[in-house]
Amino acid sequence: MLVKNISIKNFRNYSVAKTDFSPNLNVLVGENAVGKTNMLEAIYLAGLGRSPRTSKEKELVKNGEERALVYITIEKKFRSHKIEIQIDNQSKKKVFLDGIPVLRMGELLGVLNVVYFSPDEMKLVKEAPENRRRFLDISLSQQQRVYFFALSKYNKVLKQRNNLLKTSFGKEGLDEMLDIWDVQLAENGAVIIEKRIEYIEKLKKSAEKIHYKMSEGKEMLELEYDTDTLVGKDEEIAACLLKNLKKTREKDKKLLYTTIGPHRDDMKIIINGTDVRKFASQGQQRTTALALKLGEMELFKEETGELPVLILDDVLSELDESRQRLLLESTADAQILLSCTEYNLKNPANVIRIVNGTIVE
Numbered sequence: 001m002l003v004k005n006i007s008i009k010n011f012r013n014y015s016v017a018k019t020d021f022s023p024n025l026n027v028l029v030g031e032n033a034v035g036k037t038n039m040l041e042a043i044y045l046a047g048l049g050r051s052p053r054t055s056k057e058k059e060l061v062k063n064g065e066e067r068a069l070v071y072i073t074i075e076k077k078f079r080s081h082k083i084e085i086q087i088d089n090q091s092k093k094k095v096f097l098d099g100i101p102v103l104r105m106g107e108l109l110g111v112l113n114v115v116y117f118s119p120d121e122m123k124l125v126k127e128a129p130e131n132r133r134r135f136l137d138i139s140l141s142q143q144q145r146v147y148f149f150a151l152s153k154y155n156k157v158l159k160q161r162n163n164l165l166k167t168s169f170g171k172e173g174l175d176e177m178l179d180i181w182d183v184q185l186a187e188n189g190a191v192i193i194e195k196r197i198e199y200i201e202k203l204k205k206s207a208e209k210i211h212y213k214m215s216e217g218k219e220m221l222e223l224e225y226d227t228d229t230l231v232g233k234d235e236e237i238a239a240c241l242l243k244n245l246k247k248t249r250e251k252d253k254k255l256l257y258t259t260i261g262p263h264r265d266d267m268k269i270i271i272n273g274t275d276v277r278k279f280a281s282q283g284q285q286r287t288t289a290l291a292l293k294l295g296e297m298e299l300f301k302e303e304t305g306e307l308p309v310l311i312l313d314d315v316l317s318e319l320d321e322s323r324q325r326l327l328l329e330s331t332a333d334a335q336i337l338l339s340c341t342e343y344n345l346k347n348p349a350n351v352i353r354i355v356n357g358t359i360v361e
């Protein structure tokens with residue numbers, strides 16, 4: 001799938017800007033702070049319905065303006081779509097798909113699939129577990145709507161359960177209320193865990209090959225789902241989660257929050273038999289992050305039949321030449337939107353030059 005063109009108004013540091021993209025490599029070039037990441041952010045926003053860098057959406061509206069607009073045309077195998085997003089300076093957001101209002105974000109997901117890679121993602125291996133959970137959640141939410149809906153429901157119930165733990169400490173009837181929330185938590189949590197395990201199993205297979213090649217046969221990458229929930233694996237995941245929620249209830253009541261469940265899980269990253277989440281060297285971190293992202297691209301293709309749009313924000317400078325080459329070679333079939341301050345690779349590209357919020361060529 002590809003982004004054919006974009007038109008933005010009062011978005012971040014842009015007043016008005018529009019450009020077409022080529023189906024292959026597109027390079028946004030410009031000095032620091034001219035608006036390269038902002039442009040990529042607008043595309044991510046059209047795919048995921050949210051920004052990769054902020055949850056305060058009014059930040060996306062150009063200072064002093066009332067409303068930011070983003071129009072994007074995308075082309076998929078069998079049809080094309082128009083996505084329009086309006087955000088006002090009260091953070092109110094409206095999304096339209098082919099002119100029709102999108103009322104639930106789940107309806108937008110999967111229309112424009114993106115894989116986003118920035119220096120922050122480069123740190124995925126050593127970051128806190130929530131970053132690896134987000135990596136799984138974003139990928140799975142785009143690929144499978146059931147996942148997104150289960151995750152949204154789970155987060156809502158979790159918030160209510162935690163609220164209850166905080167506000168009803170020692171009150172009568174707390175256990176009966178928790179009984180109700182726990183059933184819903186277990187039902188939706190089980191979908192999340194099951195899909196994550198399945199996904200990691202597949203991701204391991206594709207990322208392992210890429211990692212092996214990049215490390216010149218020196219490193220064997222393995223991935224595993226890391227959870228406290230599945231003790232007593234002979235049962236169904238939902239039953240198991242429910243049982244363990246009951247088991248930890250007294251602890252939860254003391255700590256005033258829910259201590260187990262997929263919101264606490266992680267992905268183990270193992271190289272040559274050792275869990276490297278704390279110990280990976282800089283090089284290993286880069287190789288692994290790259291292998292995970294490239295593996296993710298492959299899984300999108302398997303799951304949806306189409307390659308997603310690959311957004312590479314400022315990552316080339318973090319990679320040595322051989323990794324740069326491998327990255328661009330192995331994704332040559334996908335549309336790539338890449339940003340950098342100077343482009344000096346030989347790969348032919350559609351170069352889009354940006355100067356202070358204006359596209360100059």
Ligand SMILES: Nc1ncnc2c1ncn2[C@@H]1O[C@H](COP(=O)(O)OP(=O)(O)OP(=O)(O)O)[C@@H](O)[C@H]1O
Pocket residue numbers: 011012013014030031032033034035036037038039058059060061062063314341
């Ligand atoms: N809401 C806003 N209104 C006006 N300007 C904004 C807004 N949000 C961000 N900016 C400006 O956008 C600029 C940053 O743009 P961006 O992050 O896209 O830079 P960049 O080209 O990616 O730079 P770098 O190469 O350093 O990553 C900053 O000058 C910032 O002040």
Ligand SMILES: [Mg+2]
Pocket residue numbers: 036037038313314
């Ligand atoms: Mg940037």
